[in-house]
Amino acid sequence: MVVKWSGGLFLFQLQPPIFNTPFNFASWVLMGTGIHLWLISNPGYWVWFDFAFYLLPAVYMLAFFVGQKRSHFLAIAMLLVNWLYISCYTLFPTNSIESYIGWLLFPVLFITHQMRSYYFVLQGLRYFFLYIMVSAASWKLVQQGLFNAQQMSGVLLYQHKEMLTSSPDHWLTNAYYWLINHWLVSYWLYLLATLLEAFFIIGFFTSRFDKWLILAFVLFLVADFLVMRIYYWELLPFMLALWYGKYRLPPKRSQL
Amino acid sequence: MYFKQLIRYKPRYFLLVVLFVLVQIFINLKRGMVLTPFFHYGMYSQQMPPQKSYEVLEVWVDRKKLRGQDFLPWQWDKIMQPLVYFKNISANNLLYYSNVKRISAAVFLPADSTDFIINCQYPLFEHWYSRYLSTILKRPVTKLDLVVRHYNLQQGKLQSTIQVQHLASTCR
Numbered sequence: 499m500v501v502k503w504s505g506g507l508f509l510f511q512l513q514p515p516i517f518n519t520p521f522n523f524a525s526w527v528l529m530g531t532g533i534h535l536w537l538i539s540n541p542g543y544w545v546w547f548d549f550a551f552y553l554l555p556a557v558y559m560l561a562f563f564v565g566q567k568r569s570h571f572l573a574i575a576m577l578l579v580n581w582l583y584i585s586c587y588t589l590f591p592t593n594s595i596e597s598y599i600g601w602l603l604f605p606v607l608f609i610t611h612q613m614r615s616y617y618f619v620l621q622g623l624r625y626f627f628l629y630i631m632v633s634a635a636s637w638k639l640v641q642q643g644l645f646n647a648q649q650m651s652g653v654l655l656y657q658h659k660e661m662l663t664s665s666p667d668h669w670l671t672n673a674y675y676w677l678i679n680h681w682l683v684s685y686w687l688y689l690l691a692t693l694l695e696a697f698f699i700i701g702f703f704t705s706r707f708d709k710w711l712i713l714a715f716v717l718f719l720v721a722d723f724l725v726m727r728i729y730y731w732e733l734l735p736f737m738l739a740l741w742y743g744k745y746r747l748p749p750k751r752s753q754l
Numbered sequence: 755m756y757f758k759q760l761i762r763y764k765p766r767y768f769l770l771v772v773l774f775v776l777v778q779i780f781i782n783l784k785r786g787m788v789l790t791p792f793f794h795y796g797m798y799s800q801q802m803p804p805q806k807s808y809e810v811l812e813v814w815v816d817r818k819k820l821r822g823q824d825f826l827p828w829q830w831d832k833i834m835q836p837l838v839y840f841k842n843i844s845a846n847n848l849l850y851y852s853n854v855k856r857i858s859a860a861v862f863l864p865a866d867s868t869d870f871i872i873n874c875q876y877p878l879f880e881h882w883y884s885r886y887l888s889t890i891l892k893r894p895v896t897k898l899d900l901v902v903r904h905y906n907l908q909q910g911k912l913q914s915t916i917q918v919q920h921l922a923s924t925c926r
Contacts, residue, residue, distance in 0.1 A: 507828065511889075512832070516879065524789050526854055529865075591836045596794075596795060625756065640799070643802065648803050648804055655907070664812070664823075665823035666911075727827040
């Protein structure tokens, strides 16, 4: 929250006047209500939208420690607010909705009030995160990105064209051009990233290597940031699901 | 093991998870439209060879081009993304006519054009963008030029060409 606020990434700071229609049926249902246009026309409400989204987790935590029954309903409210906020937020010039999947799914965990339910949802989140990484590797096979030797050169040119042309003498531009022109080296980077993504398949069979998967993902995020200037920090909460993946099914009737 | 334990614990939770998995598989097989929270996590998986030329957005403030090197990645995205969205208005509107209207009608869902179509109100956009940019640059913006320039890939580098159009003209 602090990082987003200091980066000017709250909606009331962005105050976008423009949106984009994604190829997402759920977004079309939301857009059909006109809420995105209402927000654009009533910029004074941006701050309340941000307020509800960022403060609800704290309110939930407070309610959880006071009395569980209230927290159960707050968790449901949090789920609905998160879906509404993230679906709206990503209509505007911000980031892709995929990077906010954690915000969309984690509130389900807090709706549970039995330890066993909590366990199953947390394990489900763990498997879902493993699926994200393995599917990223699979798509590179299916959509044949892996079979294009100049794939990474093309990706770097597309991703950084504004940077390359605006800052031609910068060391980072020179580094990108080096990778672009040494396509074999840059292809190996792409291949290594794919293998790293595929490595997460091991998590479907055993949780013994979950700590290594956490390290692998952090490395993946850092490399993504350095090479692609892409920041998927908001997937980090899934590391909690990996960290606690080693725990076994709790005994019956154990409460949170 | 997970599914075995889950079905013994609460069969309806098991059914929910199975439904989730089936919907995700269906979305993957369709390879097109997604449905929150069922997305594609392709991460540059489609073939993307280097192109001969590229359209590049440029922001000129007080006759000086903004440089990516002077901004953190998220600041640079904040500067560029609204321009990408403006440039994409025609494609956005085309999506409505080619898909949104048709598919929504097929499932009896209202999809009024006023909720999806964006009008090319460039002066309004530029006025907003000027104020928006001044908060990022932390200084007033007196003169603003937003252009799309064509660059050719020659000898391993992007070389500028004389082909340049104003951002306003990209919206039809």
